Amino acid sequence: MLEPREGIPPVVADADALAEVIAAFAAGSDPVAVDAERASGYRYGQRAYLVQLRRAGAGTALIDPVGCPDLSALGAAIADAEWVLHAATQDLPCLRDIGMVPERLFDTELAGRLAGFARVGLGAMVENVLGYALEKGHSAVDWSTRPLPEPWLRYAALDVELLVDLRDALEAELTEQGKLEWAQQEFAAIAAAPPAAPRKDPWRRTSGMHKVRKRRQMAVVRELWEARDRIAQRRDVSPGKVLGDGAIVEAALAMPTSPRALAALPGFGQRMSRRQLEQWHGAVERARALPETELPQPGAQLNGPPPPRAWADKAPAAAARLAAARAAVSALAERLNLPQENLITPDTVRRLCWEPPADATVESVAQVLTGYGARPWQVDLVTPALTGALLPTA
Numbered sequence: 001m002l003e004p005r006e007g008i009p010p011v012v013a014d015a016d017a018l019a020e021v022i023a024a025f026a027a028g029s030d031p032v033a034v035d036a037e038r039a040s041g042y043r044y045g046q047r048a049y050l051v052q053l054r055r056a057g058a059g060t061a062l063i064d065p066v067g068c069p070d071l072s073a074l075g076a077a078i079a080d081a082e083w084v085l086h087a088a089t090q091d092l093p094c095l096r097d098i099g100m101v102p103e104r105l106f107d108t109e110l111a112g113r114l115a116g117f118a119r120v121g122l123g124a125m126v127e128n129v130l131g132y133a134l135e136k137g138h139s140a141v142d143w144s145t146r147p148l149p150e151p152w153l154r155y156a157a158l159d160v161e162l163l164v165d166l167r168d169a170l171e172a173e174l175t176e177q178g179k180l181e182w183a184q185q186e187f188a189a190i191a192a193a194p195p196a197a198p199r200k201d202p203w204r205r206t207s208g209m210h211k212v213r214k215r216r217q218m219a220v221v222r223e224l225w226e227a228r229d230r231i232a233q234r235r236d237v238s239p240g241k242v243l244g245d246g247a248i249v250e251a252a253l254a255m256p257t258s259p260r261a262l263a264a265l266p267g268f269g270q271r272m273s274r275r276q277l278e279q280w281h282g283a284v285e286r287a288r289a290l291p292e293t294e295l296p297q298p299g300a301q302l303n304g305p306p307p308p309r310a311w312a313d314k315a316p317a318a319a320a321r322l323a324a325a326r327a328a329v330s331a332l333a334e335r336l337n338l339p340q341e342n343l344i345t346p347d348t349v350r351r352l353c354w355e356p357p358a359d360a361t362v363e364s365v366a367q368v369l370t371g372y373g374a375r376p377w378q379v380d381l382v383t384p385a386l387t388g389a390l391l392p393t394a
Contacts, residue, residue, distance in 0.1 A: 008062075011148065021058075028056055030055065036095055071098045083106070115170060115173050130162055223283040227280070247266065343382060348374060352365070352390070365386055
């Protein structure tokens with residue numbers, strides 16, 4: 001499919017045009033296909049730079065959230081409809097930021113996973129299920145570009161062109177497999193989930209962090225990461241464009257004593273100005289001057305069991321339970337033709353095996369799984385297998 005059925009619609013970027021779209025979509029019928037494009041790798045944060053919608057009776061709309069930053073009236077106009085998204089959890093945060101929050105949704109990527117499809121990207125799903133090939137050449141472009149080039153807009157419109165058709169075909173497939181109720185429970189959980197809490201110590205996710213062992217070096221990573229984040233936010237650019245993760249780790253390992261020494265490290269030389277080098281070296285010096293009591297601890301504070309690789313030595317009984325539980329989940333997932341992580345999250349299995357109920361019965365295990373957020377369909381399917389895995393072997 002090379003062209004949207006009604007052509008490429010004009011980009012909506014002012015209040016009058018938005019009011020027309022709101023009226024048209026409020027009067028439309030059936031589900032609403034929704035997608036959003038971000039500028040990951042180019043801009044700071046994950047805000048939406050284009051929102052695409054399609055609904056029977058309304059056609060396709062392309063909306064510029066820079067010109068129309070508040071889409072809450074549009075969200076309210078289609079609140080009673082089911083929203084169809086592909087990989088909903090990726091788009092919902094940026095949609096929420098502009099006032100669009102679905103009450104009901106259908107996630108075509110998740111539906112594909114539950115139905116047992118090996119490839120669940122939108123292009124692969126449309127091709128495998130509907131028989132159309134979609135051009136996917138513009139997925140990683142800088143969507144903050146203005147004006148948006150026509151080929152990009154064509155690509156964006158095509159992303160929602162067949163989304164409702166894909167939804168209908170997947171619903172039929174899930175019904176045939178007896179999995180539609182499972183999918184509906186998953187969709188309801190996504191729609192009801194609150195916004196994610198801010199990540200604690202995000203600097204610990206710096207790529208290459210595993211090389212940094214000493215607390216003073218960790219402090220350098222933290223100071224450089226936070227300085228970079230402030231600059232990136234002020235300039236509205238991706239942090240990686242300000243300073244690469246590799247450069248941060250190199251500075252932490254080398255602990256350079258001067259801007260000149262810093263300039264000799266990978267990622268800092270070349271076109272970096274003296275002022276920039278002094279700025280980054282200042283972050284290194286702040287870390288060097290910290291008292292021991294303010295240095296970060298070697299590992300992120302665990303919320304849950306330790307990494308499973310340590311279980312065999314520290315808690316062999318728990319390690320045995322985990323091995324049995326993993327084998328049971330794997331066998332059940334294979335029989336049901338769906339990914340293990342969709343049958344039950346690995347974290348839930350680890351927590352259950354690390355700290356099982358004192359009396360491992362079907363009822364007590366089901367209660368623990370529910371407490372960890374497992375949906376009823378998951379609890380019904382995995383509880384018998386996991387209960388057996390918790391029982392000591394003779």
